Structures are given as structure tokens and as C-alpha cells.
Amino acid sequence: MVQYQVRTGAGLSYYVSPSRGLDISLAEFHGVPLSWQSPNGDVHPAYYDARDAAWLRTAAGGLLMTCGLDFVGTPEVDSGQAFGLHGRAHHIPARQVSSSGRWEGDEYQIKVSGVIEQTAIFGEKLRLRREITSYFGQNKIAIADEVENAGFTPTPHMILYHFNFGFPLLAEDTQVHFPSRKVTPRDQGTPVSGHDRWEAPKADYQERVYYHSDFEDDLVTVVVFNPSFPLPEGQNTPLAVSLSWSTEQLPKLVQWKMPGAVTHVLGIEPANCYVEGRSKERDSGTLVTLEPGEIRRYELTIEVAASQQDLISL
Numbered sequence: 650m651v652q653y654q655v656r657t658g659a660g661l662s663y664y665v666s667p668s669r670g671l672d673i674s675l676a677e678f679h680g681v682p683l684s685w686q687s688p689n690g691d692v693h694p695a696y697y698d699a700r701d702a703a704w705l706r707t708a709a710g711g712l713l714m715t716c717g718l719d720f721v722g723t724p725e726v727d728s729g730q731a732f733g734l735h736g737r738a739h740h741i742p743a744r745q746v747s748s749s750g751r752w753e754g755d756e757y758q759i760k761v762s763g764v765i766e767q768t769a770i771f772g773e774k775l776r777l778r779r780e781i782t783s784y785f786g787q788n789k790i791a792i793a794d795e796v797e798n799a800g801f802t803p804t805p806h807m808i809l810y811h812f813n814f815g816f817p818l819l820a821e822d823t824q825v826h827f828p829s830r831k832v833t834p835r836d837q838g839t840p841v842s843g844h845d846r847w848e849a850p851k852a853d854y855q856e857r858v859y860y861h862s863d864f865e866d867d868l869v870t871v872v873v874f875n876p877s878f879p880l881p882e883g884q885n886t887p888l889a890v891s892l893s894w895s896t897e898q899l900p901k902l903v904q905w906k907m908p909g910a911v912t913h914v915l916g917i918e919p920a921n922c923y924v925e926g927r928s929k930e931r932d933s934g935t936l937v938t939l940e941p942g943e944i945r946r947y948e949l950t951i952e953v954a955a956s957q958q959d960l961i962s963l
Contacts, residue, residue, distance in 0.1 A: 685815025
């Protein structure tokens with residue numbers, strides 16, 4: 650499966666997958682993984698099964714899996730239509746894909762872009778335009794998306810950016826700093842304590858999902874901080890990986906904590922919805938509907954800081 654490799658020259662490298670809606674697969678810092686890779690591997694989306702929870706058999710993991718564009722969350726039947734887990738976006742091949750490198754003054758820009766169209770005869774016609782941009786010498790990834798209703802009838806729109814972090818960024822001394830003042834477990838009985846700390850993998854660990862709200866500002870940042878990230882040749886360094894976005898664009902934040910054996914992953918998931926399906930969003934009055942021609946824009950930034958003076962303020 651063809652992928653674009655982006656290397657910033659400052660330590661950060663990552664792979665963009667045209668076959669998977671320009672989602673981002675493996676991300677590394679100086680050759681050491683930052684992202685969690687699914688045991689499925691980068692399986693071709695031709696094997697995708699949209700029914701029920703079969704999404705789990707072909708989800709690739711990686712730094713980013715896009716969930717949506719018209720459904721996110723638990724499989725359900727809504728208004729007579731069956732929806733599988735997390736929608737189709739992660740398995741739709743991109744069109745009009747291009748990569749470029751050019752100078753902007755004294756900065757060298759690296760960009761991968763394309764169009765993802767989720768369409769059906771007598772169904773939705775949603776178009777996602779995506780640009781992924783980095784600059785030489787900077788350990789940063791900027792994602793700029795536009796989702797348009799290219800049809801002639803109003804269409805529900807749900808989107809969740811499923812960022813996945815893994816070992817060795819996640820270690821027993823890793824801390825996660827959230828910009829939220831309120832944390833609510835999705836499932837009754839799940840403790841809130843420990844949501845911002847990591848732990849050693851356990852074979853029998855049961856996933857924990859949290860909803861974050863009451864944010865400190867419109868522009869918010871989650872920071873995953875490892876005080877002793879292992880670099881090649883036995884070196885260790887403090888490492889902070891930050892994810893920033895606007896809560897005006899993406900007002901919800903879902904956290905997936907899963908320090909299990911094999912499935913050892915932290916999901917940080919900015920979204921315009923939660924993960925309990927379309928009917929729940931409709932009932933709560935939070936379901937987004939795009940009118941014909943309407944466009945929603947989303948901008949997110951990932952940044953890696955690897956020296957004490959460059960660490961993001963925690």
C-alpha cells in the first residue's frame with residue numbers, strides 16, 4: 650500500500666496513507682515510535698467491513714484515524730439505516746492526492762493534500778478536503794480540513810479525530826495534561842482518578858472512556874509528557890507531544906485509556922460529538938447537520954518538543 654513519508658529533518662517523521670483518507674500511520678521521533686500501531690497493520694481498506702464492530706478488524710491505528718463523516722461511535726440502526734462503528738472515513742481512498750515541497754521565504758514547506766468523498770446513491774454526499782503540512786527543521790504537523798455537504802439535502806455530520814499514542818512515549822512515569830475542568834466517565838463505575846496517569850500494561854485491562862468538558866479557553870492543548878523518553882544509543886530526554894485545536898470547531902474531547910497488553914494505547918480524540926451514536930446526539934440536541942453547500946473547517950496541530958527549554962508549558 651503506497652504511503653507518503655514526511656521527514657522534517659529535526660527528528661520527526663511520519664507516514665500519510667492515501668488509501669485511508671490521508672490518515673497518518675506510523676509517527677516517529679529520531680526513529681523511536683510515538684504512535685500506537687494496531688495489530689491489524691496497514692491492511693488495505695478493500696477488506697473493510699462496515700457492519701457492526703468489524704471496523705476493529707481493519708482499523709490501522711497510527712497517529713491519526715479519522716472517524717465519520719456522518720457517523721461516529723457505537724454501531725446502531727438510526728432512522729432505518731444501519732451504521733457500523735466509527736463510520737467510513739478511515740477506509741475511504743483519497744482522490745486528487747498531491748505532495749509538494751517549496752520554499753516560503755526562508756522556510757521549506759512540505760505538504761500532502763487530497764480529497765475524500767463519502768457518497769451514496771440516494772444518500773449522503775460529503776466531501777473532505779485535507780491538507781497536512783510540516784516545515785523543514787520543525788517538529789510539527791498541521792492538519793487543515795474542510796468538510797462540505799456537496800449534495801442538495803441536509804446531511805448529519807459527525808467527525809472525531811482519533812489520535813493514538815503508544816509505547817515508549819507511554820511509560821509508567823508518563824503524565825497527560827488536559828485543558829478541561831470537568832471529566833466524566835462514559836461508563837458507570839469507571840473511576841475518574843488516574844485518567845491523567847499511565848501504568849504498566851495488563852492483559853485483562855478493560856478500556857476506559859472519558860468525556861472532557863468545561864475547557865480553559867477556546868484554543869486548547871493536550872500534552873503527553875514523558876520525563877525520560879528513550880532515544881537511540883541509550884540516550885534519554887524529556888519529551889512533550891502536544892495536540893492543539895479550537896473548541897469552537899471541535900467542542901468535544903473524548904479520551905480512550907487502554908494500557909492493555911498488545912492494545913497499549915492512549916486515544917486523544919477531539920470531536921463534534923461523543924461516541925454513543927447518532928440517535929443519542931439527536932436526542933441531546935447536539936447532532937450537527939450540514940445544509941447543502943455548507944462547509945465546516947477544522948484545524949489541529951501536533952508538536953513535539955525534545956529539550957528542556959523547548960518543552961511546552963505544562
